[in-house]
Amino acid sequence: MLDYCVIGSGISxxxxxxxxxxxxxxxxxxxxxxGLGGRSSYKRFKGKIGFDHGLQYISxxxxxxxxxxxxxxxxxxxxxxxxxxxxxxxxVKENKKHVKLIGYxxxxxxxxxxxxxxxxxxKYELLNIKREKNIWNLYFINxxxxxxxxxxxxxPFPQSKKLLSKFVKKNLFKSKVKINxxxxxxxxxxxxxxxxSSFFTNDNTLGWVSxxxxxxxxxxxxxxxxxxxTFNYGKLHINKYKKNKKYYTHVLINKFKNLTKVxxxxxxxTHIHGWKYSSNxxxxxxxSYWDKxxxxxxxxxxxxxxxxxxxxxxxxxxxxKICNKT
Ligand SMILES: Cc1cc2nc3c(=O)[nH]c(=O)nc-3n(C[C@H](O)[C@H](O)[C@H](O)COP(=O)(O)OP(=O)(O)OC[C@H]3O[C@@H](n4cnc5c(N)ncnc54)[C@H](O)[C@@H]3O)c2cc1C
Numbered sequence: 001m002l003d004y005c006v007i008g009s010g011i012s013x014x015x016x017x018x019x020x021x022x023x024x025x026x027x028x029x030x031x032x033x034x035g036l037g038g039r040s041s042y043k044r045f046k047g048k049i050g051f052d053h054g055l056q057y058i059s060x061x062x063x064x065x066x067x068x069x070x071x072x073x074x075x076x077x078x079x080x081x082x083x084x085x086x087x088x089x090x091x092v093k094e095n096k097k098h099v100k101l102i103g104y105x106x107x108x109x110x111x112x113x114x115x116x117x118x119x120x121x122x123k124y125e126l127l128n129i130k131r132e133k134n135i136w137n138l139y140f141i142n143x144x145x146x147x148x149x150x151x152x153x154x155x156p157f158p159q160s161k162k163l164l165s166k167f168v169k170k171n172l173f174k175s176k177v178k179i180n181x182x183x184x185x186x187x188x189x190x191x192x193x194x195x196x197s198s199f200f201t202n203d204n205t206l207g208w209v210s211x212x213x214x215x216x217x218x219x220x221x222x223x224x225x226x227x228x229x230t231f232n233y234g235k236l237h238i239n240k241y242k243k244n245k246k247y248y249t250h251v252l253i254n255k256f257k258n259l260t261k262v263x264x265x266x267x268x269x270t271h272i273h274g275w276k277y278s279s280n281x282x283x284x285x286x287x288s289y290w291d292k293x294x295x296x297x298x299x300x301x302x303x304x305x306x307x308x309x310x311x312x313x314x315x316x317x318x319x320x321k322i323c324n325k326t
Contacts, residue, residue, distance in 0.1 A: 001147045002026050005138060007126050007163075008154035010038025011308050012299045014114035015315035016152055020322070021118050029118060030140065032125035036115060037108025038154075039278070040308060043186060044106075045269065048218040051186045051226050052107045054275060056198075056210055057081055057100040058308055064316070065309045069101055076104055077113045083197030083214045088259050090202040102215055126153075129163060131294065150295035152318070154311070156277035157302045167296055168289065175284055177302050181234035182207075182278040183241055185227040185252040188269035192223050194262045205233045206255035222268060227252045231278070238274050245272045279306030288318035297322065 003025035006017045013029055014036070020027045035041055039054040058078070060066040072078040081100040103109030128139040129151070136151045153160050157177040165173055197214035201207060212224035229237075229252060241248045249272050257264055280302040289298040299318040304310035 001135070001149060002028050003148070004028075004150045004152060005030065005136065005146055005148035006152045006154065007031075008038060008300075009033070009036045009111055009115065009120060009122075010040060010154060010311060011110060012154035012301065012311035012315045013038070013152075014111040014118075015312050016154070016297070016299055016318055017118050017120075018114040019315065019319040023323075027118055028146075029115060029120040030124040030126060030146070031120065031122055032141070034122055035108065036120070036122070037106075037111040039275065040103075040107040040111065042103070042106025042108045043271065045188065045224070048105060049220050049224070050106060050218075051212050051224055052102070052210070052215075053184060053186065053226070053273065054278075055107050055308055056208065056226070056228075057102050057107075059098055059100060061309060062313065065312055068312065072110065072113070073101070075113070077109050078102065079104055081197060081215055084195065085198045086196045086200070088199050088201045088203075090200070105217055126163060129167070131167065134294075136295070150297065152297040152299065154298070154300050154315075156300065157280045158277060160298055160300065164296070164298065167294065168291070168298075170289075172284075172289055172298075176282060177280050177284075178282045179277055180231040180279045180306070181238035182231060182275045183229040183234050183237060183248060183252070184273050184275065185249050186269070186271040186273075187225045187227065187253060187256075187267060189223045189225065189264045190266045190268075191221055192262050192264065194223065194260075196260075199260050201259050203230070203255060203259060205229060206252055206259060207231075207233075209256055209260060225256065227256050234275070234278065238276055241272065241274050248272055281306040281310065286317075288314045288321060290318055290321040292322075 006029045009031040043053040044050040125141040130137040161173045199209040207230035208228040299314040301311035
């Protein structure tokens with residue numbers, strides 16, 4: 001039986017698993033996705049060539065997280081995303097002091113690094129939880145059962161609520177956490193003369209464009225782009241896009257061409273993905289949840305804010321609570 005079963009391999013799950021593993025607890029991570037990293041996933045096209053599908057870059061704010069990222073830069077897990085980051089149709093100017101960090105070989109590099117010595121299982125969706133005789137009985141997809149002394153969940157707010165409502169006594173799940181949705185289109189085009197690394201816009205539909213080649217992780221004779229909708233557009237269309245993927249792909253690509261004026265002659269590949277829980281935040285009073293009586297922990301970005309740093313801070317907070325045995 002495991003000491004700790006961790007659900008989720010994003011920054012929150014990989015960080016808490018890493019902390020607990022260092023304390024010599026037996027830990028295993030389970031994720032329903034096909035790859036590690038959660039919303040910091042890297043979608044591979046061919047070999048090293050790919051797209052940062054969700055999280056785009058990290059700009060550390062707190063001293064603790066800055067120190068953590070410095071360590072990761074030294075270890076060549078993170079690097080700076082250089083180049084010119086442009087703002088279209090807005091008076092906002094790029095803040096050069098605003099550091100943009102990205103994973104060396106994809107933005108899931110941090111999770112991969114943190115889970116290097118930890119067992120994990122992908123395509124394992126937790127469906128049902130029972131607590132019997134002080135043990136967690138966890139029922140996964142395909143009737144797989146795992147038992148653990150302690151359970152830690154790191155899923156987005158609505159998913160955590162669905163799984164854990166009957167075990168969390170406090171008002172945690174009554175909190176009004178704000179959920180934002182976004183639609184992402186990945187595109188491969190002809191090699192363009194574009195010299196910019198990314199574009200922020202003040203458009204209602206397309207909020208952000210990044211040129212993946214500018215991250216210098218690979219060399220390729222074609223250009224790779226990530227187009228992200230605004231939260232407003234995501235909110236209106238997240239439940240409809242699956243039925244008409246062609247249409248939504250077309251809308252975002254047209255906006256991309258019109259706003260950036262990048263000369264696209266040919267499109268070789270497209271992929272569309274909707275992030276229902278792209279960011280989920282409304283800072284709560286506590287940074288994590290720990291019930292030592294039943295051995296249940298929750299850590300995730302949504303405790304503190306909409307960014308990766310909030311997930312890391314939440315995992316750190318939970319670890320401190322577990323160690324203090326409070
Ligand atoms: C499009 C987009 C752009 C973003 N841009 C930025 C940015 O530029 N900068 C920034 O700092 N942040 C950004 N973010 C937010 C950032 O990605 C998140 O804050 C961070 O990744 C959250 O990490 P987490 O570990 O808390 O959650 P997640 O990464 O969501 O991890 C939770 C994991 O739990 C798994 N899971 C859920 N339910 C189950 C279950 N029942 N069984 C098994 N596994 C389960 C999921 O598959 C997932 O892997 C962006 C997010 C998106 C979607």
